[in-house]
Amino acid sequence: MTATEGLLVPPGHGRVVQTPAQRVTFKVTGAHSRTASAFEVEVPPGFDVGAHVHARSEELFYVLEGELDVLAFEPLVRTPDNWQRWESGSGSRVVRATPGTVIVVPPGCPHAFANPTDTPAKMFFQASPPPDHERYFEELLEILRSGGPPDHEAIEALRARYDIEQLTPLRHAP
16 A cells, blocks of 8 residues: 555455454454555354453444443443443443444543344444554463453553553453
């Protein structure tokens, strides 16, 4: 790609990283953009990324298929086990996001998503700045590749390297 050419990624194309817990298709990486990485993420039933926060990263989620429970606010109390019951000082609560829902998460804002349904969900996900999140996905999916219970210590160390403060645990019920 040169400065006079853009990037076109046809449907079904992009590098795929997959485990029993998640499938991520890289659409735009730091090699293509100075401002953001973009991914198509398939979220299986029972997957919960866990509430977390980034000090410097900004994210955007767009639900394409299925339904996800989503959170994007600072709660009155950050309970360490279940973000689904959190509530903000203004009364915001977790929302069931359906296709067409957009969630924008500024730096410093706790956020999470989970698929509580029995049907896979799919979302478009953009993270800025690149390439941190693409590297994070590669390393996280390598940890999850075992298919067994997640290695929470390895995930915690990984997240610390990539500007992710984990507030509640990542969970995957296959």
